Amino acid sequence: MPTEITVNGRTYRRPTAPTVIVCVDGCEQDYINLAVQAGCAPFFASLRERGAVLSADCVVPTFTNPNNLSIVTGAPPAVHGICGNFFLDPESGKEVLMNDARYLRAPTILAAAAEAGMLVAVVTAKDKLRSLLGHQLKGICFSAEKADQATIAENGIDDVLNKVGMPLPSVYSADLSEFVFAAGVALLEDVRPDLMYLSTTDYVQHKHAPGTPGANAFYAMMDRYLQRLDALGAVIGITADHGMNAKTDALGQPNIVYLQEQLDARFGAEATRVLLPITDPYVVHHGALGSYATVYLRSHGLAQHTVHDFIASIPGVELVLAKADAARRFELPPDRIGDLVVITERLTVVGTAPAGHDLTGLTVPLRSHGGLSEQKVPLLFNRRVDAAPDRRLRNFDIFQLAMN
């Protein structure tokens, strides 16, 4: 068997110990910090002495799919093609869901490792990520959400609920992520994969601020499973797809820029099209409201710089970039973003129009992500790693740092 693999121009060594990479969805660094302060995260607390505690920049838009795919390909969206949940098909004018693996433009480290003879396992919280992460993977790959439906043929494993020893969790629950960790421990005990990728959901982080009881309980749960993975001899790397911030005023009302509404009022109803790539089949906990949007100009008479300047003048907007500038700065595929990319300030989200967002599911004040304010994420290991101090680390360096 080969001792190393090369994927998207980067080389990864075959691990000598089982290697577990964890993507904690929405893990603003203060969640870990304040759980440690509260005394409920002894594994995390131990990493300063025995491991490596680093920070990294995730991919903008600071959404789940672009970052999970960057992590498992070791490359930015310009390479792998997944820059959100949706893009606008220029021919049909329709919003196209990018949850399907045919939109993926690069091989994953996971599939390459399996191809090279390693035993690879992937467990995601939501099923939406499974087909992308499991693309061409000859190994184990299933979601907590549909753990009851896993089959050998489709997922490389069956009887998952029994093997994990937990009932099927609700898709909107902290249990969905706990199931991911419990499955990781069960797999490590049972089949001891060479390489494992565990990816949680940010249901808790959308609802609970760092250091509050709901958040601390979630990180305490995670800490207990990480201790078990550690005790089983795994090399563990932990990062996040994005951070998380409050997006409200002092009394919990969301700060929303209704961009389509404002553009329609200024330039006419059909002149522009605002696309929110955070939109997905699971919007209850954030109402499809994040801090990133992309805008397509549809009226040929419309000067791009006029729209650019108008959007930049809207209070709450932090940054507007033309397609080429956004593609360069954030390493995005230009054919899958609009003519303009819009990022709102830390405490503000961007919506289309009030009718486009169902806020009735927001039972607690909105916390969300998508912008530059959620780019800094943890990059933690339970052993020393070799990272030059002046290097700009990315969350998608995690496989290389853990394996080399």
Next chain:
Amino acid sequence: MPTEITVNGRTYRRPTAPTVIVCVDGCEQDYINLAVQAGCAPFFASLRERGAVLSADCVVPTFTNPNNLSIVTGAPPAVHGICGNFFLDPESGKEVLMNDARYLRAPTILAAAAEAGMLVAVVTAKDKLRSLLGHQLKGICFSAEKADQATIAENGIDDVLNKVGMPLPSVYSADLSEFVFAAGVALLEDVRPDLMYLSTTDYVQHKHAPGTPGANAFYAMMDRYLQRLDALGAVIGITADHGMNAKTDALGQPNIVYLQEQLDARFGAEATRVLLPITDPYVVHHGALGSYATVYLRSHGLAQHTVHDFIASIPGVELVLAKADAARRFELPPDRIGDLVVITERLTVVGTAPAGHDLTGLTVPLRSHGGLSEQKVPLLFNRRVDAAPDRRLRNFDIFQLAMN
């Protein structure tokens, strides 16, 4: 008696009810939001229905003195001159403390109101603000820190501990701010000032994240006193001098750009001088570490754009502006800032060199302020106010909104 006063070009009506303006030091909006969510801030919770809940931009640098002076003058630092705790005297090359009223270049609303015959009272937490806020004020003005030393001649009041009914608080305590509120209630009951300004300290916010027990207890305390001021018939306006953010990695280690050290290594030991205007006689809780610095070029051979580009390339630096640009964008007095203004990212602070910062007082992970990330603050009233929806509100609009 005149029915209105004009100060720094803005007009304020004589209040018909006692008007209390509160500056809650370091009040990131989520402190209030999460205290309301936890059920311990019923007064704040009531404001959505019966008052006005707005957000405002504070002054950059997002420090205490520039913002308190902006609030009481209704004007930015370009007008009142106070843009930090220190500036560099170009002739002596010495750092000059700006806590003294002779550095104030504009009259205060407080002094003008007193001059017009209103009874005015000012209570600050720390004594450092007292002489600035009380400049030319014929009224009551004292600090909680030195409440035991107040005299009729100096402070317009004596026997303060007895009148307030609390012992002298420690300067590093939540009690210091509680004393300010207790004094406000006692003054409203005893002498019923027409206009009162209460300014707390951010000791609690530097140590406790929003929604955590220490923060919620502090806001619950504040809420009880605000209820009493409200029940006594006061018009209340509440804002902050600045927000507050974690400045650490996932395990609580501060993210520090040691700017003087880096500039010395790159350009030589005497070429530049980094000044941190957050530095003051009370640095225990933040180690003089904030997200704003100003840089003076001292070597005549040094090209400013070279230094500018070097600083902008340092990871963690968000923005570098030349003096004129900074003065224009942030409305600062150009003669009291350096050749460059440096702002670091939300989770990063700027220091001089390791030897210049005593971090032994940081008993909990660093939380601080100073940058753009701490510019958004609450602007709350216990009655409706007249603010156009598209207007960019500032914290220093609060007197006008409350009085008109």
